[in-house]
Amino acid sequence: DQQVKQNSPSLSVQEGRISILNCDYTNSMFDYFLWYKKYPAEGPTFLISISSIKDKNEDGRFTVFLNKSAKHLSLHIVPSQPGDSAVYFCAAVKTSYDKVIFGPGTSLSVIP
Amino acid sequence: ETGVTQSPTHLIKTRGQQVTLRCSSQSGHNTVSWYQQALGQGPQFIFQYYREEENGRGNFPPRFSGLQFPNYSSELNVNALELDDSALYLCASSTRLAGAAGELFFGEGSRLTVL
Numbered sequence: 001d002q003q004v005k006q007n008s009p010s011l012s013v014q015e016g017r018i019s020i021l022n023c024d025y026t027n028s029m030f031d032y033f034l035w036y037k038k039y040p041a042e043g044p045t046f047l048i049s050i051s052s053i054k055d056k057n058e059d060g061r062f063t064v065f066l067n068k069s070a071k072h073l074s075l076h077i078v079p080s081q082p083g084d085s086a087v088y089f090c091a092a093v094k095t096s097y098d099k100v101i102f103g104p105g106t107s108l109s110v111i112p
Numbered sequence: 113e114t115g116v117t118q119s120p121t122h123l124i125k126t127r128g129q130q131v132t133l134r135c136s137s138q139s140g141h142n143t144v145s146w147y148q149q150a151l152g153q154g155p156q157f158i159f160q161y162y163r164e165e166e167n168g169r170g171n172f173p174p175r176f177s178g179l180q181f182p183n184y185s186s187e188l189n190v191n192a193l194e195l196d197d198s199a200l201y202l203c204a205s206s207t208r209l210a211g212a213a214g215e216l217f218f219g220e221g222s223r224l225t226v227l
Binding site: 004031032033034041042043044045046049089091092093095099100101102103104105 | 116145147152153154155156157160168170202204212213214215216217218219220221
């Protein structure tokens with residue numbers, strides 16, 4: 001039972017344009033939603049998060065939107081840069097569960 | 113401030129053998145979690161340790177076991193290795209509070225191949 005889903009395995013975007021990565025979840029009890037970024041031969045690194053009581057969180061070029069009624073969140077990267085090329089994992093956590101649940105990832109390629 | 117370090121980075125074992133993977137947590141972190149990442153998938157939670165005790169476990173059999181030491185470093189042990197255990201094993205450390213919000217600091221991982 002996959003509680004966090006990322007239905008697009010890959011995405012290609014031109015440098016300078018917007019990248020939109022999508023994520024769906026099934027458990028309405030999650031408290032936080034997060035995005036992690038992973039380069040080859042490195043561990044995932046935390047990028048940005050959002051509390052379940054908010055609908056938007058912004059950090060520089062990165063914005064996460066949460067639509068609780070649709071059980072959907074998205075990560076917007078504006079403008080996209082070649083260094084953003086990586087695998088992006090959507091993740092969710094319920095604080096009392098003590099485990100972070102990750103989606104399968106979306107591989108983003110930003111083309112110069 | 114040193115980050116999360118894992119050893120070994122790569123190893124090859126044969127089916128039925130046992131393996132121990134090691135992790136040093138980031139300075140100031142008292143919680144360690146272990147994840148398994150199979151090819152093309154996201155990290156899957158194995159278990160978490162806090163103050164030297166297991167504090168949550170994912171859907172993994174008992175042959176996956178672990179330890180946390182007083183300095184908060186940790187080991188993951190896997191007995192009776194199976195071919196499907198071939199994966200990247202990731203260690204993540206956090207403070208208790210940040211970990212509860214999902215903010216983990218990962219090491220580079222140990223790539224295990226079982227033949």
